[in-house]
Structure formats: C-alpha cells, structure tokens
Amino acid sequence: MFKNRRVFAYILSEIVPSFLLGVFIFICVLLMFQALRLTEFLLIHGIKWTTMVRIMGYMSISFLPLLLPMSLLFAVLLTYNRFSQDSEIIAFKSSGVNPWSIAMPAIAFSLFVTLVSSQTSFYLAPWGNRQFEVLINRLGNTKAAASIKEGTFSEGFFDLVVYSNKVNSQTGVLNDLFIYDEKNPNAPLTIVAAEGQIIPDTTHPGHSVLLRLFNGQIHRKGESHTVINFNTYDVLLNDPIRLEEKKKSPSSLNLEELLTLRKSNEDITPEMRKDYDIEYHKRSALSAACFVFGILGLAFGIVTNRRSGKSSGFILSVGFIILYWVVYLSFESLVRSNQIPTGIGLWLPNILFTLFGLYHLKKVWD
Template sequence: MFKLIQRYLTANFIAPFVLSTFFFVAFLLTFQLFRIIKIVISKGVEWTVVMELVGHIAISFIPMAVPLSCLFATIYTLNKLSDDSEIVAMRSFGVTKFKLFLPFLISGLFIGACIFSLNNKVIPASKTQFKNTIIRLTSTGVLTDIKSGQFFTEVPGVTLFADEVEEKGKMMKHVFIQKSKKGNLAEQVVHAKEGSLIKILDEKWGVPSVRLHLKDGVIIKRFEGQDGEIEKILFKDYDFPLTSGGAITEFVTKDGMKTNSELKNSIRDSATKSKELKLTKRQTMQASAKTQLEYWSRINTPIQCVLFIFLGFVFGIKHGRGKTKNTSGRALSFLLSYYAVFFFGVSLSRKGILDPMITTFSPTVVSIGLGIYLYRKLDWAS
C-alpha cells in the first residue's frame, strides 16, 4: 500500500512540475526574445540559428526556473489532493506526514542532482556557445554597417564616425569615437587618422571580439566632479573594443562560462594574488565577489530544489477538510522575501562588506528554519 501511495504522489507531481518549468523558462525567455528579434531583423539571421540561440538561452535559465517549479508544483499537487479528500483518505490508513513527504523528497534530491550536473558543464558550455554565436552575428554586421560620412550607433554607449570607409568597413580614415558616461568618467572622445577592424578569438572560450585598431590619434577623457578634470593622451597605436550585441550578452559572464573546478581555481588564484598585493579583507572579497557568488549559487541551487519542495509541502497541505488558506499568496510572499534578502546581500558582497558564501546561504538557512517550524505545526496525527 505504501509503495502504491508513493508512486501515486510522484505521478501527480511530475506533470505540474514539467508544465511549471516550461512556463517559468518561457517567462524568463521573453526578456531576451525582443533583443534576439532585433538582431534577426537587422542581420537577416536564418531561423535555424535563431532556434539554436533560443535553445541555449532556455538551457541557461533552467537553474532559475526549476526551484520555482518545485515550490509551485508541490503546492498545486497537495492542494488538489486535499480538495479531493485524498489526503484525508491516506491519513485514515495511518500514513504519517513524513511518509507522505518522502516521495517529494526523493524527487527533490533527483532534481537537485540533475541541476548540479547541468551547472557543472552543460550550462557553461551552452552559455559559451550562445555568446559566441551572438558576437559572431553582430560582429559580422559591424564590418558592413559602417558607412562613409554616417554615424554608427549599434554598439551601446558608443558613437562612431569615419570620413572614409573602405573594404566593406574594414579600413577607415579620420575616425571619431564618442563613448558615453561610465562610472566617474563623464565622457571619452577618441580621434585618429586611420582605423582598421580586427577580430580576435579568445583561445580559452572560443568567443570572438571585434576591436578597432587606431593609429596616430588622441584620447580626451572628461571626469565628473567639481573640478571637471580632463585627461589628454596622444597615441600611435590604440585598440578600442567594439564588440556589439548589447545587453543581450550581459547575463552571460566569463564566470558563467566556467565549470565548477575552474571557478574554484579562479577563486584560489584571486586569493593568492590578493595576498601578494597585500589587499585588505574587504578588497579581497570585492575582487572575487562575482566569481564566488557564481560558484556558491551553483552549490545552493540543488539545495533550493529540496528546500522549495519542503516548503511547498508545508504550504500545500490544508489543515483539515473544509479549511482553506491562500497557499499561493504565502508562497509568493516567501519568494519575494527570499530573493529580496538575497539580492540585498549580493549588493553588499560586491562592495566587499559581506562574504559571498554568507550572502548565498543565509536566505536558505533561514528558510530551512521556517520550513521545520511549519512542518511541526502541521495538523497531523503522527
């Protein structure tokens, strides 16, 4: 009887979990689709390439979507079983709350193991391929879209102008570049007699970058502040990064393209370098914050899957027949609180104030405590 109940509960959980995962991935995907469509229209990209890009993005969003799916699928399953009085029937056969939770726990452990495996190699490889394809498509457009006597503004924050353009945009004369505000730099202006577009392939990542090699020119930088400091630099040769693609590749960082072992090596190398430079503890944390957040988040995501199923269990079971509660509202309030604390911690970690490991695991530890408290309060004859 118990094994039959386990199979029945697992079967009821699978369909909502798959559908909710598809929904959350599709929801997250919409934010990137608009940017992909822009590239498709302007560059004339084939639909096979578009579908490949969509597939790579979808895979990248799985670690974000799956924990949410675990929570809402568990709540939906147990709400439905409670409404149909199936939970009451199981209780009448002497099924304890732990035995009822066990199939969900096993499912969570299996899902967490799959996510951990995907995060190690598959998702980094997918992000690398995605960024590679986007830059390849947009960099090809750079070579043909620059015209003589016309302003080129496809690269975010950069305006480029050339009096003469030859060899389909590869060679330019009398080049003017204006770069918009970044940090305390209010404006940067570059003027050169000649310029040539060159493509550089990163040997480690296989991701191409386009640079504008300038000759015989001047760089003028204007900084913010009351003094309005201006810096002037003369150069004979200067490489200006010109890779386009915009915000579409911002969610794909170099840390995101590394395997777990490579992230650990990067963290260790950063710590060694900080010791050599005799940096303070805060400066050391700040230097490796992004890498550590990426690494610890990959460790935390499988734990999240089990945790969110546990919380879905305590939120989803109704306290007796006829009693109702707004389980979706409680789950949404929990998620908002969880991620508000997490992102607040991320901002502190990037400033070197809070250790990235504490930032990542603090909301999880607090949520485990909340889950245990609610589990003990369940109206259940154990």
C-alpha cells in the same frame, strides 16, 4: 515509504508532470522578457530562424539553475494543495498512512532535483552560457553594421569609436563616416570617409571583418600632424591569425575552472577573486534551494481550507519566488559591499527559508 509504495508512486506521478509543466511555463516567461532582444536579432541582424532556435536553446539552458527550484516549488505546492482541496490528505491519514509517508515523495523528488540542479549549475548551464556568448560574438562580427546606430557615436565597435549619418545594416554600407582609433595612444588615428562597406568573411563567419573605406582622409596625431588622402582604404577589424578566444565570463566557468581560479595567485585581482567566490557559492546555494523550495511547497501545500487548490498553489509559488529573490538579492548586495562574508551571506536565505518551512510543516502535522 516501502510500506506505502502505492501512495509514494501515486503522489510522485502527480508531482513529476507538474514539475515538467512548471519548467516549460517558466522558460516561456523568461524568454518573453528577452522578446525585444530576440526581435532585434531577427529583424535588424537578419539571422536565420535556425540560428534563432539555437539562441533560444542556449538561453534556456543557461536559465535552468533558476528554473529548477521555481518549477519544483510550483509542482509540490500544486500537487499537495490539490490533495488537500480534494480531502485526499485526510483520506490518506484515515487509511493509516503516516505523515512521513505522505511527505516522502516530495522530499525524495526534491533531493533528486537538487542533485540534477547541482550538475546543471556547474556544467550544463555554463556550457550553454558560453555557447550563447560565442554565438552572439560571431553574429556581431558577421552583422557588424547592425551594431552601428545612425547619427550616434558607437563606442566599443572593435575598440573603435564610429559615427555614420546613414547605415544600411543589410548591405553593410555606411555613409559619411567618422572613425576614431586610439589603440596606439601615442599616435591616435582619425579617419573620415564619404562611404564605407563592412565585408564579412563568408568562409569563416565571425572570424574576420573588413571595413573598406572610400574617398577620405587619415589624420595621425603624434609629434607632428600627418594627413593622408585615399581613394580606397581597408581596415581589418578582426584578424583571424591574431584572434584570441574571448575570455570566459564567471557564469561560463565550470566547477573545475572556478575552483582553480579561486585558488590561483596569478593575475587575479581581489575584485575578480570576489566574483569567483560569489559565483561558486551562488551556484551551490541555488542548487540547494531546490530542497528548500520542496520543503516550502510541502509545508504550505498541505492545507484543507482553500477554495481552489490550483489557483492558490500557483499564487503561493509566485509569491514565495518573489520573496526569496528579494531576500537573496539583498544579502548578495551586502556580500558585494563586503559587509558580510560571501559564504554566510549567500547561504543565509536558504537557512532562513528552510527553518520557516520546517516550522510551518510542524504546525500543519500537529
């Protein structure tokens, strides 16, 4: 590497722009799969464009652990495939550049991306995912009427079952309401009302939602059946005094939180501990996949009999990405069904693809 610094810098200058291009392309592709969800936020919830940008930003950050290995494979394959197509690999060898010096830029950059990916997987991506969860939760409370569908029973609406014949998601007005509340299983409530309106707290958006009902009845079933008629009745859906922060999902936990929960013996069921173990090894394996994909890109990029280096490099990268995820998800399903240990199952795809890449790389150099 030090004897051929110009070669190293030249190859690296080709890999880095392709890598950044790959990150941009794969972010756009993944956001396209979320287009329907984003459209719902924009049209039904009526959120501002600045909030939409924040949502897309948090989603992109949470996608990074998946994007970095794919982008690295795309960059290395595209770069070395073009070198092979333009006979630059042959020119390097003819000039006395040994194979190790040719491969070193890809290996060094793969190690660097692996380090960045590990920090991203355990800190940046969980932060982005958590910010996304909190923002969506607040939007759901602020635009609560948008989660109620006309003519259907909406379950999970602040732990209530709600039915409304007509819903205006912009004004929050509901007509012909039926509400079933079983928060107290010994005395469940059934509320019917001619009209209702969802009134969010504009001073603290997302922290308090008031449902004001007009002209209805409250039926309480306990030891005796009680009926209460009302002209106006307020239901506080989210009390800011009692509001507790929503518990973090496994994908929103950073490294220290994951390690603590994996070792904790308090209020952790075997299923939850299994989820934490899978999340820890999954992030570690995805970070290491950057180096694995770098080896694969190097092994299959150095060829001399392709018509189009760019097109074949892109096709190969997509093919390897699909194949890797098929293998990975297959092993993950075996892990979740307790057929193989967590650590072994989630790391086996990396081991298999590394051996495959090294074997093919040896054949190319020979």
